[in-house]
Amino acid sequence: xQKILSLKNIEKNYGNKDYTTKVLKGIDLDIYANDFIAxxxxxxxxxxxxxxxxxxxDKPTHGQLILNGQDLTHISNKxxxxxxxxxxxxxxxxxxxxxxxxxxxxxxxPLSLNGVAAxxxxxxVRELANLFGLTEHLKKYPYQLSGGQKQRGATCRALITDPxxxxxxxxxxxxxSKASRDLLERLKLVNERGxxxxxxxxxxxxxxxxxxxxxxxxxxxxxxxxTCGASRKDFYDRIIDMxxxxxxDFA
Amino acid sequence: MSMLKLAFLNFKTSFKNYLSLVISLVFSILVLxxxxxxxxxxxxxxxxxxxxxxxxxxxxxxxxxxFMFFFIWYASNVFLQRRKxxxxxYIFMGLTNSQIGQxxxxxxxxxxxxxxxxxxxxxxxxxxxxxxxxxxISQISVDIHFQLFLEPVLITALLFLAIFGFxxxxxxxxxxxxxxxxxxxxxxxxxxxxxxxxxxxxxxxxGLLVLAGGCYVGIKDRGVEALGNALIxxxxxxxxxxxxxxxxxxxxxxxxxxKKAFLxxxxxxxxxxxxxxxxxxxxxxxxxxxxxxxxxxxxxxxSFAMYLRYQGIVNFRNTYxxxxxxxxxxxxxxxxxxxxxxxxxxxxxxxxxxxxxxSYIDTPYKNNLYAxxxxxxxxxxxxxxxxxxxxxAPDDNEVVELSRLYLMSFADPxxxxxxxxxxxxxxxxxxxxxxxxxxxxxxxxxxxxxxHVYEKLEEIGTEIYLYNYHIEDPANGQASQDELNTVANExxxxxxxxxxxxxxxxxxxxxxxxIFLFLVFALASGxxxxxKIYNDAYEERGRYTILQxxxxxxxQLQSSIKSEQCIAYLLPYGLMSITSYFAxxxxxxxxxxxxxxxxxxxxxxxxxxxxxCYLLSVRAYMKNANIAKR
Numbered sequence: 001x002q003k004i005l006s007l008k009n010i011e012k013n014y015g016n017k018d019y020t021t022k023v024l025k026g027i028d029l030d031i032y033a034n035d036f037i038a039x040x041x042x043x044x045x046x047x048x049x050x051x052x053x054x055x056x057x058d059k060p061t062h063g064q065l066i067l068n069g070q071d072l073t074h075i076s077n078k079x080x081x082x083x084x085x086x087x088x089x090x091x092x093x094x095x096x097x098x099x100x101x102x103x104x105x106x107x108x109x110p111l112s113l114n115g116v117a118a119x120x121x122x123x124x125v126r127e128l129a130n131l132f133g134l135t136e137h138l139k140k141y142p143y144q145l146s147g148g149q150k151q152r153g154a155t156c157r158a159l160i161t162d163p164x165x166x167x168x169x170x171x172x173x174x175x176x177s178k179a180s181r182d183l184l185e186r187l188k189l190v191n192e193r194g195x196x197x198x199x200x201x202x203x204x205x206x207x208x209x210x211x212x213x214x215x216x217x218x219x220x221x222x223x224x225x226x227t228c229g230a231s232r233k234d235f236y237d238r239i240i241d242m243x244x245x246x247x248x249d250f251a
Numbered sequence: 252m253s254m255l256k257l258a259f260l261n262f263k264t265s266f267k268n269y270l271s272l273v274i275s276l277v278f279s280i281l282v283l284x285x286x287x288x289x290x291x292x293x294x295x296x297x298x299x300x301x302x303x304x305x306x307x308x309x310x311x312x313x314x315x316x317x318f319m320f321f322f323i324w325y326a327s328n329v330f331l332q333r334r335k336x337x338x339x340x341y342i343f344m345g346l347t348n349s350q351i352g353q354x355x356x357x358x359x360x361x362x363x364x365x366x367x368x369x370x371x372x373x374x375x376x377x378x379x380x381x382x383x384x385x386x387x388i389s390q391i392s393v394d395i396h397f398q399l400f401l402e403p404v405l406i407t408a409l410l411f412l413a414i415f416g417f418x419x420x421x422x423x424x425x426x427x428x429x430x431x432x433x434x435x436x437x438x439x440x441x442x443x444x445x446x447x448x449x450x451x452x453x454x455x456x457x458g459l460l461v462l463a464g465g466c467y468v469g470i471k472d473r474g475v476e477a478l479g480n481a482l483i484x485x486x487x488x489x490x491x492x493x494x495x496x497x498x499x500x501x502x503x504x505x506x507x508x509x510k511k512a513f514l515x516x517x518x519x520x521x522x523x524x525x526x527x528x529x530x531x532x533x534x535x536x537x538x539x540x541x542x543x544x545x546x547x548x549x550x551x552x553x554s555f556a557m558y559l560r561y562q563g564i565v566n567f568r569n570t571y572x573x574x575x576x577x578x579x580x581x582x583x584x585x586x587x588x589x590x591x592x593x594x595x596x597x598x599x600x601x602x603x604x605x606x607x608x609x610s611y612i613d614t615p616y617k618n619n620l621y622a623x624x625x626x627x628x629x630x631x632x633x634x635x636x637x638x639x640x641x642x643x644a645p646d647d648n649e650v651v652e653l654s655r656l657y658l659m660s661f662a663d664p665x666x667x668x669x670x671x672x673x674x675x676x677x678x679x680x681x682x683x684x685x686x687x688x689x690x691x692x693x694x695x696x697x698x699x700x701x702x703h704v705y706e707k708l709e710e711i712g713t714e715i716y717l718y719n720y721h722i723e724d725p726a727n728g729q730a731s732q733d734e735l736n737t738v739a740n741e742x743x744x745x746x747x748x749x750x751x752x753x754x755x756x757x758x759x760x761x762x763x764x765x766i767f768l769f770l771v772f773a774l775a776s777g778x779x780x781x782x783k784i785y786n787d788a789y790e791e792r793g794r795y796t797i798l799q800x801x802x803x804x805x806x807q808l809q810s811s812i813k814s815e816q817c818i819a820y821l822l823p824y825g826l827m828s829i830t831s832y833f834a835x836x837x838x839x840x841x842x843x844x845x846x847x848x849x850x851x852x853x854x855x856x857x858x859x860x861x862x863x864c865y866l867l868s869v870r871a872y873m874k875n876a877n878i879a880k881r
Contacts (some may be wrong), residue, residue, distance in 0.1 A: 082800025101524035112515035
């Protein structure tokens with residue numbers, strides 16, 4: 001299996017030398033092609049910091065972040081920007097669709113900025129919209145869409161460049177349970193078809209149960225790892241048990 | 252915390268937002284103050300026509316005040332809209348509408364007070380410099396000393412306090428009568444309104460028709476009607492521009508958004524969409540800026556044209572240094588010898604003039620005396636003085652009018668009137684303003700007839716002789732006056748053209764006054780666009796944060812912003828460039844001069860000013876929208 005992303009002893013400190021807060025205390029993690037990983041943890045466990053480092057928005061204090069064999073910890077911001085644009089897809093909790101353009105143009109945006117031919121872009125937009133049940137909504141503007149539709153649209157936008165990996169930050173955080181299930185089913189489908197490697201940060205056990213593996217982060221370290229079995233229901237129960245045993249405030 | 256303190260804090264923290272407004276207000280107040288100060292000062296006393304100058308300045312002050320009123324109206328609306336978004340927060344804090352209204356009033360009042368104080372203060376400091384620049388541009392040499400009067404300070408302060416007072420009350424009224432929901436929702440207004448295509452087509456076509464109609468009305472007549480037409484043209488062009496921007500522009504851009512082959516290229520997906528999203532709100536701004544730019548280009552062209560005309564009049568007058576009329580023939584050498592004692596004659600000429608009593612003449616315009624000259628004499632004179640003959644020889648039933656250069660005239664020179672002399676009618680075939688007869692031509696009209704007709708008219712007229720001399724150093728002209736006076740008698744009349752005569756110097760002031768007015772208009776146009784862009788940038792912050800998170804490169808964001816801003820400046824500028832052709836054409840009809848080069852020059856000057864504003868606004872936008880090279 002091809003290794004896509006590798007974290008080696010990642011540490012992140014904030015503050016100055018008199019007063020330092022260690023947020024991440026040595027994280028090791030390997031992500032392979034077609035993985036679907038959920039990272040869970042209580043408030044303050046370092047989830048968001050980890051995601052920021054993974055998505056190259058923040059830099060670690062120590063350690064290495066290797067994407068497709070390339071160490072990202074010591075390269076220029078310009079190159080990082082390009083990597084984010086070409087190799088990474090993002091799904092945010094609050095959708096982050098641009099309200100100035102239609103859903104179709106939102107999804108097309110990354111490819112149009114990359115100079116891909118319009119015909120090819122339209123074909124790809126249609127294909128993804130079809131997969132995510134958005135064909136009828138392509139001409140609409142974000143303010144005319146429901147939360148679920150917006151998040152599915154944002155997912156299409158993340159997928160359109162065929163990124164090596166997709167980072168999803170609490171993708172169901174602002175959705176009701178039906179819309180959440182709808183989104184997660186489709187994410188799972190894309191993953192199973194081999195179209196995407198996904199790393200999702202969530203506090204929600206239900207969302208996490210759609211992943212193949214769940215890592216529990218606590219106090220800046222990976223405390224445990226759960227692997228999905230045959231049944232999602234069973235996996236969900238195990239995640240809940242783990243949360244209960246840790247006893248912290250999962251949020 | 253008291254209301255005053257809160258308002259003051261608000262004003263202090265958002266002073267940067269108000270900066271572009273305050274700068275253009277201060278500049279306008281400064282200009283207004285200095286104009287008023289000039290009316291009261293004695294700097295212009297040495298110029299003969301002080302009354303004319305005061306009338307010009309008073310007219311400019313009136314235009315300036317009217318313009319300021321609308322400018323402040325617009326700016327306070329922009330800021331009120333922006334304040335409404337903060338107002339939502341105050342409402343949740345439990346403030347009443349009336350209290351929020353008071354807060355807004357105090358803030359507007361503070362902007363007004365700061366602008367007035369700075370404007371008048373800087374006006375006082377620069378008053379001497381201002382007068383010097385004005386006089387330098389006008390090439391008027393007067394002694395300028397530092398003079399300040401209380402009246403201009405009071406008038407300026409009162410005028411602006413009145414305008415700001417009105418805006419404060421208007422804003423207060425607006426806030427008190429706004430529903431809470433409306434104010435809270437101002438924070439999340441969706442500006443995009445996809446307008447029905449049919450309405451846009453209707454608006455656009457109507458706009459084009461009205462605009463074309465306005466342009467046509469402006470240039471169709473050359474006579475006295477042109478004055479009335481000009482007013483109708485201004486109204487029609489303004490309405491046309493508004494409809495054009497409200498119709499054609501959204502139509503084109505909404506169409507472009509649908510053309511994905513166009514849209515998905517470079518950064519167009521970003522900026523074309525963003526442009527369309529805001530167009531319903533922004534088209535009024537573009538229209539207003541376009542109208543303002545049109546005003547400024549017209550003012551600048553008027554200024555240039557006045558300058559050229561002034562030069563023309565001076566040249567006209569200086570064709571000859573001395574002109575002598577006498578009942579005696581053949582005195583050319585007598586006067587030349589006298590002049591040559593103290594000066595050197597450069598060129599000289601003489602010709603007979605036939606004076607005919609008005610009782611023999613029947614024309615629509617009655618003069619007391621009519622003077623006729625032979626065509627062959629005019630040819631002779633033109634050769635001697637190096638003046639270009641600009642008309643053909645009249646036939647025996649034709650005449651050519653020789654007249655002066657007018658500063659501005661709505662009379663139509665192309666309408667050649669016929670005239671009846673001694674029961675015979677002659678058709679006018681041309682009119683010339685070449686100064687063949689020098690200063691005399693400025694004081695009365697001459698009629699050029701064929702040699703044969705001249706002979707016929709000799710029966711009813713009296714012949715006198717005109718001797719013209721131009722000396723090498725006209726400034727030394729006074730020196731030969733004494734010699735000429737020795738031969739003065741009742742049958743001779745001497746005319747000395749003093750090149751330093753100040754009687755039309757006031758005209759020169761018009762063009763420098765126009766240049767300042769142009770600066771005010773151009774600065775206001777730039778500042779309105781700048782203000783809009785500056786405020787938009789704050790609202791766009793969220794959008795650019797998303798794009799940066801997605802990894803959209805700094806260069807791409809910059810290129811998208813540049814394109815969007817460029818279009819925002821180019822659209823009003825482009826339409827102004829086209830419509831200015833008609834405005835300047837109307838002006839050239841009034842001034843009887845071809846002004847296309849001036850039109851081009853003025854458009855280019857405005858282009859340069861807008862280009863600078865564009866560069867500044869791109870920088871400000873990037874900064875306000877938090878876009879940085881990481």
